[in-house]
Structures are given as C-alpha cells and as structure tokens.
Amino acid sequence: MSSDRTRSAILAAAEKLYADRGFGDVTLRDIVAEANVNLAAVNYHFGSKDELIAELFVTRSLATNRERLNELKAAEEKGGGRAPIDAILHALVGPTLRGCLGPDREGSTAARFMIRASIESVPPIRRIKNREVDHLRKFIAAMRRAMPGRDDADLYWGLHFALAMAHHTIRERERLTKLSEGQCDLNDVDAIVDRVVAVSVMALTAGETPAKKAPARSAMPQGRLTRQDL
Amino acid sequence: MSSDRTRSAILAAAEKLYADRGFGDVTLRDIVAEANVNLAAVNYHFGSKDELIAELFVTRSLATNRERLNELKAAEEKGGGRAPIDAILHALVGPTLRGCLGPDREGSTAARFMIRASIESVPPIRRIKNREVDHLRKFIAAMRRAMPGRDDADLYWGLHFALAMAHHTIRERERLTKLSEGQCDLNDVDAIVDRVVAVSVMALTAGETPAKKAPARSAMPQGRLTRQDL
DNA sequence: TTGCAATTCAAACAGTCGTATGAAACTATC
DNA sequence: GATAGTTTCATACGACTGTTTGAATTGCAA
CATH class of the missing domain: 1.10.357.10 (Tetracycline Repressor, domain 2)
Incomplete structure (x- = not known):
C-alpha cells in the first residue's frame, strides 16, 4: 500500500511545519509542498485540515x-x-x-x-x-x-x-x-x-x-x- | 470631533467580539457591523487590524x-x-x-x-x-x-x-x-x-x-x- | 490480461479576508 | 459662504483559504 507513505509524509510534514511556524500561518499548500504530495491528498486521507491537526495532537x-x-x-x-x-x-x-x-x-x-x-x-x-x-x-x-x-x-x-x-x-x-x-x-x-x-x-x-x-x-x-x- | 466616537465605537465593538468569540473568527467586517461604522474606518483610524488589537491589549x-x-x-x-x-x-x-x-x-x-x-x-x-x-x-x-x-x-x-x-x-x-x-x-x-x-x-x-x-x-x-x- | 478499487493529480470552486481607492459628506476657519 | 482638511462611505482589489471534482494513474485480484 503506497497510501501509507503519503499519509505518513503528510503527518511528518505537518508536524514539522506546525512546530516551526505555528498553526496560524501554515496552510495545506505549505504542508503538501513539504511532503511532496498532492493538495487533495490531505482531504482524501484525513477528511479535513482540522482532522489532520487532531490526529497529530491525539497521537x-x-x-x-x-x-x-x-x-x-x-x-x-x-x-x-x-x-x-x-x-x-x-x-x-x-x-x-x-x-x-x-x-x-x-x-x-x-x-x-x-x-x-x-x-x-x-x-x-x-x-x-x-x-x-x-x-x-x-x-x-x-x-x-x-x-x-x-x-x-x-x-x-x-x-x-x-x-x-x-x-x-x-x-x-x-x-x-x-x-x-x-x-x-x-x-x-x-x-x-x-x-x-x-x-x-x-x-x-x-x-x-x-x-x-x-x-x-x-x-x-x-x-x-x-x-x-x- | 466626531472621529472620536467612531474610534471608540470600533474599540468597544472589537473588544466585545474578541472577548466573546476569540481572535480566530472575528473579522473586521464583524467589528464594523457591531460598531455601526464603515469597513474602511478601521484602517483609517488604526492603520491595520493588528494595530487595533495591539491598542486594545496595550490599554x-x-x-x-x-x-x-x-x-x-x-x-x-x-x-x-x-x-x-x-x-x-x-x-x-x-x-x-x-x-x-x-x-x-x-x-x-x-x-x-x-x-x-x-x-x-x-x-x-x-x-x-x-x-x-x-x-x-x-x-x-x-x-x-x-x-x-x-x-x-x-x-x-x-x-x-x-x-x-x-x-x-x-x-x-x-x-x-x-x-x-x-x-x-x-x-x-x-x-x-x-x-x-x-x-x-x-x-x-x-x-x-x-x-x-x-x-x-x-x-x-x-x-x-x-x-x-x- | 482484464476488471475493479484505491490512490493521485491538475484544476477549479466558492468563499473570505485585510486593505486600498476615490468620491462624497462633513466640519471648522477665515 | 467659499475653502481646506478631516472623516465617512460604497465598492472593488488581489490574494489566499480549505475543499471538491472528475479524470488519470496505479496496484492488486481473478
């Protein structure tokens, strides 16, 4: 399953960017650029931006x-x-x-x-x-x-x-x-x-x-x- | 000077809305609606949204x-x-x-x-x-x-x-x-x-x-x- | 190989945001 | 009452946002 790689890449990129720059000014486009994945991948794998943040924090x-x-x-x-x-x-x-x-x-x-x-x-x-x-x-x-x-x-x-x-x-x-x-x-x-x-x-x-x-x-x-x- | 009334109305409305709903989801349009003033008045009197927030907090x-x-x-x-x-x-x-x-x-x-x-x-x-x-x-x-x-x-x-x-x-x-x-x-x-x-x-x-x-x-x-x- | 589902992709959507503009209205001074 | 300066106003700008779409691609099972 190659989807796990995308999922993990998004999680890692998001955590890194949020850690560095805060939640206020990190957009989904920043995250997918850092993760080298497509913009739509976030909504596909997590449903929404908030759910991505929630998953990071819950973990x-x-x-x-x-x-x-x-x-x-x-x-x-x-x-x-x-x-x-x-x-x-x-x-x-x-x-x-x-x-x-x-x-x-x-x-x-x-x-x-x-x-x-x-x-x-x-x-x-x-x-x-x-x-x-x-x-x-x-x-x-x-x-x-x-x-x-x-x-x-x-x-x-x-x-x-x-x-x-x-x-x-x-x-x-x-x-x-x-x-x-x-x-x-x-x-x-x-x-x-x-x-x-x-x-x-x-x-x-x-x-x-x-x-x-x-x-x-x-x-x-x-x-x-x-x-x-x- | 009628400008003071506008200024004060903006400050009061902004403080009230920020207090009630937080900084995250209060827009300038919300503030001017609450204050019954024009949208451009904020930038005219305070320069920018951030300067308005700063003035509120500094006070x-x-x-x-x-x-x-x-x-x-x-x-x-x-x-x-x-x-x-x-x-x-x-x-x-x-x-x-x-x-x-x-x-x-x-x-x-x-x-x-x-x-x-x-x-x-x-x-x-x-x-x-x-x-x-x-x-x-x-x-x-x-x-x-x-x-x-x-x-x-x-x-x-x-x-x-x-x-x-x-x-x-x-x-x-x-x-x-x-x-x-x-x-x-x-x-x-x-x-x-x-x-x-x-x-x-x-x-x-x-x-x-x-x-x-x-x-x-x-x-x-x-x-x-x-x-x-x- | 064929067929089907899962995944990726480029592109666009539908808003929202803070800010800028230029004309109109007002105020005070002479 | 004309003038200059201040303040208000409607409107638009330009950019950015999260999300959606539908087609292309991939991976896997039969």
Missing part, C-alpha cells in the same frame, strides 16, 4: 498520557496500592516536562509541536483537551488515597497548580531564560521536575485554604508526604 | 501593570523601603486575578478580553508581551531586597511559578470548575489570590533547588516572610 497526547499512567501505576504497585504524593505528582508532570524540555528534545519535532499546541490552542486541539478531564480524575483518585484527610478542593487546587507550573514553564521557557538572563537552567529537566513536584507537594501538605484555620494534621501520614529535601 | 495591559506597581510601591513605603515577600507577590498576581476572575467581573468585557488574550496569544499581543520583561524586573528587584540571601535563580523561579499559577487559573478556570465539579470556588477571588501567594511564598522560602542542600536560613528575616496562616 502525541495519548503517548504522554500513557506514560503518565504507567509511571503512576508503577508508583502505586511499589507502594502496595498507595503511592506517595510526590510520586503521583512526579508521574503527572514528569512526562510532559521531559517530552517538551531538555537539550536532546530541543530539535525534536514532536516536542516543538506539543509546545505549539500548548501555546496556540486551536479549536480541534481545544476539543481534545476538554476530554482530558477523565484522565486527570485518575490522578485525583490516587491523590485522595495518598492524602485521605485532605479536602477534595485542596487536592484539585494542588493538581491544578502542578499543571500550571509545568505548562507555564514549557510555554514561557524562552521568556524565563530571557528574564533570568540564563540563570534559570531550562536544560536540566530533572531539576525542573523536582522543583515543580517539590512546590506542589508543599502546596498540598502545608497549604490550607487561607481563610480557614489550619486543622490538626494528625490524620495525615506526614512522614511520607514530605520530601527528604524539604 | 488593558498598562492598566494592570500600573495597578501592580502602585500596590508594590504602597507595600514598600509601608515597610520602609522593603516590602515583605508576600506583599510583593500579592501586588504581582492580585491585579491580574482580580481583573479576570470574580462574579462581578463575569460580565466585564475587559476581563473576558484579557482572558482571551491570555489563551490565544495572537502575534501582535505576543510582541507586546515580550516587552513585559522590564516590568517584571522591578518585582525581581523588590524580591531581592526582601530576601537578600536567596539565589537569584530561586527568585526567578518563584516569580515564574507565581505567574504560572495566576495565569493558569485564569486560563483554565472552566476546566478546573468542571474537573472539581464546582468544589473549587472560582468566584472567591481573594481566597484564590491568597492561595497563589501562599504557595509562591512557600516555594520561595522553603524551596531550594532540590539537588542542593538547604542552607542555613539565619540570613533571612523569617518572621516577616511567613504568612500567619502557614
């Missing part, structure tokens, strides 16, 4: 989510069904950050594409992202097991802030480099992951809703919640 | 930045030239969050416009945002005065994470509401500001680069750094 997104769940599962098995909170958060933000940052990923088309997808948020991608809620609920469930005493709202805020730091770092990495004049090392991905996880754990273990009084913490398995370096 | 952005600096200045004067870290962060994220969240701001066109600008990131807006570095440096300077013992890199990361949480909350507020099934109250803006500030302060006071050992904290004016509720 990469599923890979990240799978990696997340694998890491979460491994952590839960290691902990006998209950993973410590830092491991859960590590599984949440690790794959995303590792996939988009780091010197080896610098030239990766897939990484640059996902960064674009994180910045520009075009309709077909937005639609897919909105279905990610179910995926995140699995992490909320794991967090609930790790911190049974915690209010659900606090768990949601903790997860929300963890994703905030991860995505903002990916999205604004150039600005952070410029602002800090290189003092923030965006290439040391492991250190970034650790930093994001550490802050998230702090938010979850010490951060009560400021309006409330801090409750007794005896219900929480504190020893396991605190990272050794905090 | 709102300057207002926020001014508010930030006023709050920072007030905090520094109150502290005799050195504001506590939580007040600095409060001045950084407070105006942004207050401007975009909250029940009273729900119907505000300006707020919804800024949310759009935060989500879609169209070229003319991106250009303006890249000039914001100087503005942020003033906050870094204030943070350096508040925490003289801290590594600059840690300060940059702290500011970065504070902005991450604020912007991500604005940008993904619908998803957070959906994910938490309403358990996260996006209408209590003060509580959100306090929460973001609290986590940011924790990141700055306790968060060392995980690879390093935590240094002695004696150099830091701890008593003033820690919020009463932490």
